[in-house]
Amino acid sequence: MSTPTASTKSLATISKDGLWDNNPALVQLLGLCPLLAVTGTVVNALGLAMATAIVLIGSNMAVSLVRNFVPDAVRLPAFVMIIASYVTCTELLMQAYTYELYTVLGIFIPLIVTNCVILGRAEAFAAKNPLIPSMIDGLMMSMGFAVVLVLLGALREVIGQGTLFSNMELLFGEQALSWKIEVIKDYPNFLFAILPPGAFVGLGLLVALKNAIDNGLKARKDGQTTAPTAGSKRVRVTGKIS
Amino acid sequence: MNLLNISSPHATRPGNTGTVMLTVLAALIPGIAVLSYFFGPGHLIQICLASATALLCEAAILYVRKKPILFYLTDYSALLTAVLLAISLPPYAPYWVTIVATLFAIIIAKHLYGGLGQNPFNPAMIGFALVLVSFPVEMTTSWSAPSALLNSSISIQDALRYIFLSRETIDAITMATPLDLYKHQVEIATATEIYQDPIFHGPNSDASIALGWQWVNFAFLLGGAFLLWKKIFTWHVPVSLLISLSLLSLFIGWDSDSYVPLSLHLFAGATMLGAFFIATDPVTASTTPLGKLIYGAGIGILIYVIRTWGAYPDAVAFAVLLMNFCAPLIDQYSQPRTYGHKKAVRGLAKKD
Numbered sequence: 157m158s159t160p161t162a163s164t165k166s167l168a169t170i171s172k173d174g175l176w177d178n179n180p181a182l183v184q185l186l187g188l189c190p191l192l193a194v195t196g197t198v199v200n201a202l203g204l205a206m207a208t209a210i211v212l213i214g215s216n217m218a219v220s221l222v223r224n225f226v227p228d229a230v231r232l233p234a235f236v237m238i239i240a241s242y243v244t245c246t247e248l249l250m251q252a253y254t255y256e257l258y259t260v261l262g263i264f265i266p267l268i269v270t271n272c273v274i275l276g277r278a279e280a281f282a283a284k285n286p287l288i289p290s291m292i293d294g295l296m297m298s299m300g301f302a303v304v305l306v307l308l309g310a311l312r313e314v315i316g317q318g319t320l321f322s323n324m325e326l327l328f329g330e331q332a333l334s335w336k337i338e339v340i341k342d343y344p345n346f347l348f349a350i351l352p353p354g355a356f357v358g359l360g361l362l363v364a365l366k367n368a369i370d371n372g373l374k375a376r377k378d379g380q381t382t383a384p385t386a387g388s389k390r391v392r393v394t395g396k397i398s
Numbered sequence: 399m400n401l402l403n404i405s406s407p408h409a410t411r412p413g414n415t416g417t418v419m420l421t422v423l424a425a426l427i428p429g430i431a432v433l434s435y436f437f438g439p440g441h442l443i444q445i446c447l448a449s450a451t452a453l454l455c456e457a458a459i460l461y462v463r464k465k466p467i468l469f470y471l472t473d474y475s476a477l478l479t480a481v482l483l484a485i486s487l488p489p490y491a492p493y494w495v496t497i498v499a500t501l502f503a504i505i506i507a508k509h510l511y512g513g514l515g516q517n518p519f520n521p522a523m524i525g526f527a528l529v530l531v532s533f534p535v536e537m538t539t540s541w542s543a544p545s546a547l548l549n550s551s552i553s554i555q556d557a558l559r560y561i562f563l564s565r566e567t568i569d570a571i572t573m574a575t576p577l578d579l580y581k582h583q584v585e586i587a588t589a590t591e592i593y594q595d596p597i598f599h600g601p602n603s604d605a606s607i608a609l610g611w612q613w614v615n616f617a618f619l620l621g622g623a624f625l626l627w628k629k630i631f632t633w634h635v636p637v638s639l640l641i642s643l644s645l646l647s648l649f650i651g652w653d654s655d656s657y658v659p660l661s662l663h664l665f666a667g668a669t670m671l672g673a674f675f676i677a678t679d680p681v682t683a684s685t686t687p688l689g690k691l692i693y694g695a696g697i698g699i700l701i702y703v704i705r706t707w708g709a710y711p712d713a714v715a716f717a718v719l720l721m722n723f724c725a726p727l728i729d730q731y732s733q734p735r736t737y738g739h740k741k742a743v744r745g746l747a748k749k750d
Contacts, residue, residue: 346498348532357506 167292174296181304181359182366186272190264191305192355196316199323201309203257205302207246207265209295212274214242216294219282235278236269243269257326273301304362311358316350318343415514419474421630425621426481426675432617433485436610437542438552438571440489443561444496445481451500452480459509475514479503482522482675486668486715487529488540490560490568495536499525519722520682523715530715538711543573544610546600573597576608576666578711580658589654608666615670622674631678634690635697639673640664642698650706657706669701672714677721684725689732696721 165173180186187208195201218238226234247265250258258265268274277297282290314320318340324332348354433441456476460467480500487496503525511517530537545551552571560568574582576597583592593599600609626633644660651657663669677683677697684693697717704713735742 344494344533344536346532347534348528351531353531 201305209298213294220290428617444484448480448484618670635694638694642695
């Protein structure tokens with residue numbers, strides 16, 4: 157912290173980190189509270205993802221701009237104040253434009269302040285890097301978070317209520333009324349998927365899927381690079397082994 | 399969950415997992431027969447459905463996990479899970495309830511934790527708790543009335559129709575369970591008034607506790623005694639469970655005008671099935687003698703607490719699952735003294 161060093165990462169690496177390698181929800185497992193609590197439907201997940209994205213991009217940029225003027229000892233209170241002001245702005249914006257969604261998401265909008273992803277990125281990345289990389293990092297991290305939120309929301313909505321994209325008018329206005337897809341007719345509500353335990357199981361399955369894909373990719377890569385070694389395979393086991 | 403190795407001497411017995419599971423299945427037969435006699439063929443259909451689902455799904459998962467399929471299928475653990483689950487479910491629950499519960503029990507509760515012997519929670523009870531939480535309507539309105547109270551007994555065609563096709567006329571054969579009925583009536587009526595209901599004494603006053611249910615519980619008690627005699631499990635868990643449940647019921651619920659009486663606690667719900675067949679699961683229960691006593695007593699206390707002050711009429715599943723959580727910790731602190739030591743080594747090892 158005392159010696160802020162410029163990022164050596166390229167923008168592409170930063171993007172890949174945020175979206176996949178270091179995905180906040182699947183790898184860092186941060187921000188689980190809103191992730192588990194409000195992903196009952198796609199619209200809730202999307203709403204929270206957008207609010208988080210605004211806060212994360214804004215706070216990353218602001219923290220990056222002030223990083224050389226904030227003394228180390230008070231950096232956390234300073235960052236939290238920056239984040240809190242962005243959250244307040246977002247909350248007021250949501251009250252103004254998507255009031256119904258705001259009432260649905262309730263306490264989880266103000267709680268974005270305590271979302272570990274945001275303080276984590278401020279501390280781990282924005283406080284050490286210039287403006288543009290910080291902005292890209294914030295954008296990509298929130299995209300990675302949003303993808304997982306929406307996936308989990310869709311999963312829980314289909315399994316829980318048998319619909320997809322219901323109530324999208326809360327976010328997109330009147331024209332979204334017809335977006336609702338009834339995947340299964342006369343579906344008996346599967347309460348477990350709608351309640352938080354379903355989110356835990358769903359997130360666990362998504363993490364497992366991500367790891368399975370990673371392992372598959374790794375195995376394929378290893379298979380390509382390690383050609384069978386020709387010649388003697390004898391291993392020296394006596395004498396001086398270096 | 400068996401986190402600790404038990405100290406020697408190790409008791410051995412002939413046979414393998416498959417034999418043990420088959421013995422337990424055999425011990426369930428009287429209970430199933432009595433259930434079918436009093437409540438119609440619903441349970442038998444559910445058992446067939448759950449067993450078929452469980453075996454297919456177990457085979458599929460074993461194939462995906464690249465394990466020998468026949469070897470694991472013939473330990474009959476999946477079959478036992480399915481049968482226990484099917485007995486716990488209401489006899490005329492729709493088919494998808496049974497299938498969802500079985501799939502969840504086998505895939506999530508058993509195989510995702512590593513298969514037989516690795517699961518920290520009783521798979522059958524996980525499946526039951528899942529559907530109880532998820533489908534409250536289907537799970538509370540599918541208990542059939544004892545056949546003696548119906549105009550005509552339930553035929554197999556009727557049972558199949560209720561389970562697989564239409565549930566429109568199911569109200570004609572369903573009724574609240576005695577525990578449920580007593581629990582809700584006791585707030586507005588006295589014990590004598592509640593006992594007027596034919597569900598307790600039958601149409602001709604031929605039952606002494608609860609029509610049908612008392613014989614079901616005696617049958618499971620008989621099966622449990624058979625398993626004790628065959629030394630499939632020790633006496634600790636069921637005895638401490640029944641004693642703690644009875645003591646609480648005697649001390650807190652002595653007044654049957656305001657609490658469910660002891661006779662109903664022991665012989666009207668799933669108590670005997672839970673005490674002898676579910677709480678004694680060797681994988682998820684505590685393993686030391688003292689630990690088994692604590693584990694069983696904990697389940698008994700939780701059953702009483704949830705039945706009396708909770709929202710659900712019966713509580714065996716939740717009580718067992720909650721104590722499954724505690725079993726590793728109980729094991730850690732209840733190790734017996736090993737040969738050569740003056741005192742038992744319990745808890746975490748001391749730093750030297």
